[in-house]
Amino acid sequence: MIGIGVAGLLSGCEEKSKPAVVVNPDKPDVVVIGSEIEGIYLARAAADEGLSVVILDPREKQGGQLIQGEMLYLDEPFDEKGKSLLQGRVKELFDEYKDGKIRKPEQFQAYYNSLAEGIPVESGITITDIERTNGTESGSRSIQSVTYKTKSGEMKTKTAKYWVENTDFTALTSKLGAARIPGVETVFNSPGRDYMASSIMLKFKGVDWKVFQKEVGGMSKAERESVYGGNTYVNGTFAYGLGNIGAAYKPSRDNFFLRGLNVVNMLDGEALINALLVFNVDPANPESVRQAIEQGRQESDLVVQHLRQKLPGWEKAEVNGYPEYLYIRDYDRYETQYILQASDVLSGRMHDDNVSIAGYAIDLQGTRHSPWGTSTGKPDKYGMPLRSFLLKGYSNVIVAGKNVGASAVAYGSARIQPNTSLAGEVIGIILGQIGSEKELASLTAEDMSELHAYIKKKYDIKLAGVKAVNKLEGYTEEELAKINAGSMSIKKK
Incomplete structure (x- = not known):
């Protein structure tokens, strides 16, 4: 010791x-x-x-x-x-x-x-x-x-x-x-304490991943981004991007939002999506959590209808059950x-x-x-x-x-x-x-x-002697303060 x-x-x-x-x-x-x-x-x-x-x-x-x-x-x-x-x-x-x-x-x-x-x-x-x-x-x-x-x-x-x-x-x-560390209200100028949205995971079956991968992945980059949104990518294991698919969905409640899709191939025609955001969930309040889960399950039944119409290989997709809890980010x-x-x-x-x-x-x-x-x-x-x-x-x-x-x-x-x-x-x-x-x-x-x-x-875990690229070299103190406050992004080189 x-x-x-x-x-x-x-x-x-x-x-x-x-x-x-x-x-x-x-x-x-x-x-x-x-x-x-x-x-x-x-x-x-x-x-x-x-x-x-x-x-x-x-x-x-x-x-x-x-x-x-x-x-x-x-x-x-x-x-x-x-x-x-x-x-x-x-x-x-x-x-x-x-x-x-x-x-x-x-x-x-x-x-x-x-x-x-x-x-x-x-x-x-x-x-x-x-x-x-x-x-x-x-x-x-x-x-x-x-x-x-x-x-x-x-x-x-x-x-x-x-x-x-x-x-x-x-x-x-x-x-x-x-003392509480100030939250994302400081970045988004929210009126009070605020938190990144929670998510309810979307579970599906009946997905033909090979068709999904072939048709979306087979497009040119420009065509894929035009149809599905920027940074869209699909391989045999996962897909991400697809922001246009999220943006086209109109949720049934104003505390839900479908963003870009993070999709994982769960094999055997099953897929799971991290994309359905749930706002204003209090994880310390059991009733708040219970209500968000119940509403999220109802929303899942509507999302699948949207995906059937928008994604190749998803025409026969069905809801494959529901998670028992939420993904609490923040x-x-x-x-x-x-x-x-x-x-x-x-x-x-x-x-x-x-x-x-x-x-x-x-x-x-x-x-x-x-x-x-x-x-x-x-x-x-x-x-x-x-x-x-x-x-x-x-x-x-x-x-x-x-x-x-x-x-x-x-x-x-x-x-x-x-x-x-x-x-x-x-x-x-x-x-x-x-x-x-x-x-x-x-x-x-x-x-x-x-x-x-x-x-x-x-x-075999290395924690010392590791070197990293400094992405902030040459930034002024004023610029660093803005980056720390979330009011400025780093410049692309």
């Missing part, structure tokens, strides 16, 4: 001998609140590194966006040269996905189950009380225990060294008095020790405490006030620091996944699942390595250098 064994481990490359993990259900090392997959990567890595981990899930069913929301159109981050940035366990998921071995919902479920295997979980809990103490010399507070009500109404209390916010509605961090996030800015993302900034090498365009999906959203630019690659996953003012609270500390603009890229999945896995590894000898929030650059070397050696 840091300060004792990591240097020796690296010199000989021996693996530490760890005793079998014995989970104390009342006093685990790590408690993960929520079951989104990004935090499950953290839980799995921490458990594999020898820590006792427990999951407390406020939702009654596990898996969130990926499993219950069936957001199975996986976005892969690439650098400027088209090289994939995937590393770690999430790369294994994408490899199986691209090979067609994981494409059906039950295959994703099996993958998810393999990550969570052996980690105790209680679903349907409600946090009722949080006991906090003044912790370190720096004045940071810490969570000592959390009391919650089980689904059956029993009251329980857990103590732990670390707590992880891993829900899509800030079930833990919303109760800690932290909700309240709270200040972390470091808040990523768009200038960090686009300049390719790296950090001593990198826990992920990330990529993806700054993609702000629409709101009710600006349904088409906006994009500020595409980075080469950039580092995500540990500090952006540590809640400000607390020594033992970690935020996972879509709770990452990023400005409203930077969040358009940082939110992408592979970026924060890698971060979750790396943080779990670090927790196992430092054990009880150091606090996560007090790790030094020297500590992180040792940890990076260990993680590269054992897990």
